[in-house]
Amino acid sequence: METVIFRKVLDYLTDYVGELTTPGTPVLDAATGHWRVPVLCKTAKGILPVGAFLLDEAGHFVAVPDKEQMVRVLETQLTRLPFLVFGEKEELEKKGVQVVSV
Incomplete structure (x- = not known):
């Protein structure tokens, strides 16, 4: 069932959000019977989580993240996320560039 859930979310993301997003690993919450599937976005700074889908045990969508909200989450993360630059x-x-030595 995990593969079916993954494929269903992947198809949704491809059709309605964009090719830079992909589902993470589906996790079944035994208490609620819902599958939680994180949405990951590929960026120049790495792969970042931007939202999550909820599906019931039969594979029907219970909660779908809003595309605009995922974009806002991504933009917020990108402004806060440092990146590595090699140079003098x-x-x-x-x-x-604010230099930090590690």
């Missing part, structure tokens, strides 16, 4: 400290500071 002085060169990066000249370009206005």
Whole structure:
């Protein structure tokens, strides 16, 4: 059933959201009987979670994330998420990059 749930969410994302999104691993909540499937978005900064679908045990959608809300979540995460840049400290500071050594 997990494969059926995954495929159903993948088809929905492909048809209504876009090709840069993909479902994560479906997880069945035994208490509620609902499948929770995270939505992941591919970006230049990595793969980020942006929402989740809920499906009942029969595979019917219970909750579908709104595309605009997923875009807002993604934009918020991208502004907060640092990224790794290799370069000389002085060169990066000249370009206005806040340098953090690790």
